[in-house]
Amino acid sequence: PALIEMRNVHKQYELGENRIDALKAINVSIVPGEFVAVWGPSGSGKSTFCNLCGLLDTPSSGSVLFQGEDAAALSDDHRSALRNRAIGFVFQSFNLIPVLSALENVMLPLQVGQATAREARNTALKRLTDMGLEHHLAHRPAKLSGGQQQRVAIARALVGAPMLVVADEPTANLDSENALKVIALMRSISHTEGTAFVFSTHDQRLLERVDRQIVLHDGMVQDDRRNHIASFAN
Ligand code: ADP
Numbered sequence: 001p002a003l004i005e006m007r008n009v010h011k012q013y014e015l016g017e018n019r020i021d022a023l024k025a026i027n028v029s030i031v032p033g034e035f036v037a038v039w040g041p042s043g044s045g046k047s048t049f050c051n052l053c054g055l056l057d058t059p060s061s062g063s064v065l066f067q068g069e070d071a072a073a074l075s076d077d078h079r080s081a082l083r084n085r086a087i088g089f090v091f092q093s094f095n096l097i098p099v100l101s102a103l104e105n106v107m108l109p110l111q112v113g114q115a116t117a118r119e120a121r122n123t124a125l126k127r128l129t130d131m132g133l134e135h136h137l138a139h140r141p142a143k144l145s146g147g148q149q150q151r152v153a154i155a156r157a158l159v160g161a162p163m164l165v166v167a168d169e170p171t172a173n174l175d176s177e178n179a180l181k182v183i184a185l186m187r188s189i190s191h192t193e194g195t196a197f198v199f200s201t202h203d204q205r206l207l208e209r210v211d212r213q214i215v216l217h218d219g220m221v222q223d224d225r226r227n228h229i230a231s232f233a234n
Pocket residue numbers: 013014015020021022040041042043044045046047048049
C-alpha cells in the first residue's frame with residue numbers, strides 16, 4: 001500500500017489575472033521506505049510537489065492520499081495533526097532557532113508533544129549522534145557550518161519518528177561535499193529505519209545516489225525511474 005498517492009493531481013495558482021499550472025496530471029505513488037529525488041529546472045513544480053506530499057497544501061483537482069486517506073477530506077485540524085505525527089520537514093535554509101543550541105533545537109518538537117524532558121533529551125541525543133554531531137550539542141546554529149546545520153535540521157525532522165520526510169532543496173545552500181554527505185545520511189536512515197524521503201533538487205549529480213528519481217518538466221512528470229544500485233562508499 002502506498003504511503004503517498006497522487007491521483008491525477010493538478011495544481012493551479014492564480015497570480016492577478018493569470019493562472020499558472022504548476023502541476024498537471026500527476027499520478028505518482030510513493031511507498032514506505034522509498035528514497036526519492038524530485039528533479040527539474042526552476043519553475044518545474046518541485047516545491048509544489050513537495051508541499052502536496054507534505055500535506056502543506058491541497059490540489060486544485062485530483063487527490064492526494066496519505067495511507068489511502070484523501071487529505072482533502074480531512075479538516076484542517078486533522079490534516080495538521082496527521083502532518084505533525086507522520087511527516088518531518090527539512091528546508092533549504094535550515095530554519096533552526098538561532099537562540100537555541102543544536103540539542104535544544106532537536107528536542108523542541110518532542111517537548112511540544114507528550115515526551116518528558118528526559119525522553120526528549122535522549123531521543124535528540126541519539127539523533128544528533130547518528131548525524132555525527134555528538135561534539136556540537138551545545139553549539140548554537142551560527143557556530144555551525146551549513147552542512148552541520150542541515151544535519152541538525154534532519155535530526156529535528158526525525159525525532160518524532162515520522163513515516164515520511166519531505167525536504168525542499170535540502171542541499172541548495174551546501175557545497176558539493178556537504179550535499180553528498182547529507183544525502184548519504186538521509187539515505188542510510190531511510191534504508192535502516194524504513195522512513196520514506198522525498199526531496200527536491202536541481203542538482204543532477206545527486207540523482208545517482210537515490211533509489212528513485214522523478215523528473216518534472218513544466219509541471220509534468222517527464223521521467224520516473226528506479227535506480228538499481230548496490231551501495232555507495234560514503
Ligand atoms: P520549482 O520548485 O521547481 O522551482 P515551484 O513549484 O516553486 O517550482 O513553481 C512552479 C510554478 O508555479 C512556477 O511557475 C512558479 O512561479 C509558480 N508558483 C509557485 N508557487 C506559487 C504561488 N504561491 N503563487 C503563484 N505562482 C506560484
